[in-house]
Amino acid sequence: MSVRTRFAPSPTGTLHVGSARTALFNWLFAKHHQGTFILRIEDTDQKRSQSVFLQDIQESLAYLGIAADEGPVFQSQRLPLYQQAVERLLSSGEAVREEGAVIFQVKPQSVSFNDLIHGTITVETSLFERLVLMKSDGTPTYNFACVVDDADMRISHVIRGDDHIANTPKQVVLYQALGLPLPLFAHIPLIVGADRARLSKRTGATAVADYRAVGYLPEAFVNYLALLGWSPGGNRELVPTEELIQLFDLTRARKTAAQFDQQKLDWLNGQYLKRTSAEQLAGLFEERLRSHGLLSNHVDKAWLARIAVLLKDRLKTLQDLEEEHTFFFTDAVQYQEESVAQFLRKPGVADFLRGLKERLSAMQTFDTPVVEAATRGLIAERQLQPKDAIHPVRVALTGRSVSPPLFETMSILGRERVLNRLDHAANHLAQ
Ligand code: GLU
Numbered sequence: 001m002s003v004r005t006r007f008a009p010s011p012t013g014t015l016h017v018g019s020a021r022t023a024l025f026n027w028l029f030a031k032h033h034q035g036t037f038i039l040r041i042e043d044t045d046q047k048r049s050q051s052v053f054l055q056d057i058q059e060s061l062a063y064l065g066i067a068a069d070e071g072p073v074f075q076s077q078r079l080p081l082y083q084q085a086v087e088r089l090l091s092s093g094e095a096v097r098e099e100g101a102v103i104f105q106v107k108p109q110s111v112s113f114n115d116l117i118h119g120t121i122t123v124e125t126s127l128f129e130r131l132v133l134m135k136s137d138g139t140p141t142y143n144f145a146c147v148v149d150d151a152d153m154r155i156s157h158v159i160r161g162d163d164h165i166a167n168t169p170k171q172v173v174l175y176q177a178l179g180l181p182l183p184l185f186a187h188i189p190l191i192v193g194a195d196r197a198r199l200s201k202r203t204g205a206t207a208v209a210d211y212r213a214v215g216y217l218p219e220a221f222v223n224y225l226a227l228l229g230w231s232p233g234g235n236r237e238l239v240p241t242e243e244l245i246q247l248f249d250l251t252r253a254r255k256t257a258a259q260f261d262q263q264k265l266d267w268l269n270g271q272y273l274k275r276t277s278a279e280q281l282a283g284l285f286e287e288r289l290r291s292h293g294l295l296s297n298h299v300d301k302a303w304l305a306r307i308a309v310l311l312k313d314r315l316k317t318l319q320d321l322e323e324e325h326t327f328f329f330t331d332a333v334q335y336q337e338e339s340v341a342q343f344l345r346k347p348g349v350a351d352f353l354r355g356l357k358e359r360l361s362a363m364q365t366f367d368t369p370v371v372e373a374a375t376r377g378l379i380a381e382r383q384l385q386p387k388d389a390i391h392p393v394r395v396a397l398t399g400r401s402v403s404p405p406l407f408e409t410m411s412i413l414g415r416e417r418v419l420n421r422l423d424h425a426a427n428h429l430a431q
Contacts, residue, residue, distance in 0.1 A: 003035025004156045007061075007068075008146070010042040011053040014207040015060040017199060017260070018161060018191045021225045025188055026159045027066045028226065028248035038153055039068035042146075043076045044139045060208035064225075065218055065241065073153070075145050082140040085148045085178060086133055094177050100136030104144075104174065111169045111176075116157075116186040116250050123169040131170055147171045151180040159186045159250070186250050189229050192257045199260050215288060215318025216265070220272040224265045229258040237264070238271055266316050273315055281308035288318050294329045306412050310404045327398045328412065333421065339401040340429050343391045350430035352382065352389055353396055357422040366415045372407040396425030 005026040009019055030037035039061070043049040061067075086102050089095035095104045106129050112122040133144040140148070146167075150158060165187045175182050193199045199206055205214075211221055222241055231254070232239050232247045239247065273281070282304035289295040307328055315321065327333050343349070359374050360366075379389045393410075394403050397418060403409055410418050 001156055003030055003033035004038065004154055005030045005035065005159060006038040006040050006071075006150070006153060006155050007066075008040040008042050008149075008160075009057050010045065010048075011050060011057060012045065012048040013053055014056045014209055016206050017208060017211075017225070018206075020060065020064060020208045021191060021228050022159065022161055022188065023061060023066050024064065024222060024225050025230070025248075025250075025253075026157075028244055029157060029159060029250065030069070031245040032248045035156070036069045037066075038073065038155070039071035040073045040149060040153070041071075041075065042142065043074055044079075044142075044145060046076070046139070049076075056207075056209055060212065063208065063212045063218055064222055070153075073149075075140075075149065078145075078149070079138070079140075081152060082134070082145055082148055085144075086140075089133065089177060092177075095133055101132055102134040104131040104133050104177065106131055106173060111172045113168060113172050113182065113185055115165075115168075116184055117189075117253050117255060118165075118187060121165070121168070125169070125173060128170055131173070133174075143167055143170050144174060147174040147178070147180070150183055151175065151178070155183050157184045157186060157250075159188060162187045162190050186253065188253055189255060189257045191228055192259050194259070194262075196257070196259070204260065204262060213319075215321070216269050217272045217276070217284075217318075220269040221265070223272070224268050227264075228260065229254050238268065270313075270316055274313055276312070278305040278308040278312070281305075281312060284318060285321060288321060289329060292322050294322060294326060303412070306408075310408055310412065314404060324400070325404075327400075327403075328409075331417065331420070333397075333399040335395070335399040335429065336401065339395045339399070343395045343401065344425060344430040346392070346430075349392045350426040352378075352384065353392065353422045353426035353430065355382070356389075356393065357419050357426070360415065360422075361419055363415070366411055366418075368408045368411040371410045375407065375410075392425075392430070393422075396429070397421050 007023040007026050009015065027037045029035070041054060043054070058072075086095065089104060090097070090102065095102050106125045108124070108126050110122050110124050112120055114120050131143065132141050134140055168185055168187070172182060191199045193202075193204060205211060219241055223239055223244070226239065226244050226248070227237065230248070231252055233252060276284070282301055285304050285308060286295065286299060311321070311325065356375060356378055359378050360371065363370055363374055375389070375393070376386070379386055390406060391401065394406050395401060397410065397413060
């Protein structure tokens, strides 16, 4: 049997982390089995479906690298198919019209299906006597359209969230009435926040777009999502996408809720940042800085790559770039008030900064060892404690009391910027 899975979002909201995880599991399962992954847009609710949400879903999936082999297929364009199925159930007498709607009359019975994660589930249909197939506005209900489509698209495995587990027996009844073969089902556990309640905006970001905006690397985010409710075994955590595909298997999916762990995501992202080459990282920096208006038109790639090497092990996400390291890219340095007060407004500091400016303006080159030797030379001549000189220079150049290693930072900033900032700090800040 060839494996065919689908992801079936309704474009009534942005792509939620939980839905993204569902999409990922379907995609990984299909890829693992050399199967087909289909994107189906469940947009029959015209009032709540919006094109901005569709766009968000598609962009978020693209960011994650989850590409559909078939689709997107839109339910709103398949109404005749649902209509045909309804006619069959009406003519067999299993469904009836009621006030413009079509209702399926459920016979009292117990229905069972085999869930790949939860085992056999048996439910009495007395729990859901009436099943609406078509609403009075002529659109199908979720349960009905889902069955017609999953059968028509020859879906082999329906992998979806636990929140649908109560719908599945209703769908099984409809498969039976339509004489259609059942797919296999796998209901994956919900994702909960740190408070063990369903992941919500209250406890953190829930939209994939938010994580993308913060600058999580797609591969890190995918790795993290895969671990939410699944494990490759052997306590492994760092699993690149190619390996996820090789290893993915529903038998290792967990039954119980998966807790979203921001620290683990940050850690994983750091691991992937470390493994990214300086050139690739420079490319990501460029894209990000441009979108934040922090780069002039011409940027020296080699210069960005130097910054990448310096920051690689320090960044948690790409957002740290514009939050903590803008001093590399703009002369409008943001000085932290408490750092200025603590390190610059001290007797002797202005004088030292002026001396350093003079010393550095005489340098032939501005390589890191040259800058370091010149600065340390002046510190020794003035008989200062290195820390009493280095902290003020750091604040003068970066606006902050914590920065990447100072001399390399100075060399990257370049002579002109360094001299201007030393001058500004000596004459305006250190008073
Ligand atoms: N449109 C449904 C949802 O977004 C699809 C559920 C399913 O996978 O059957 O929850």
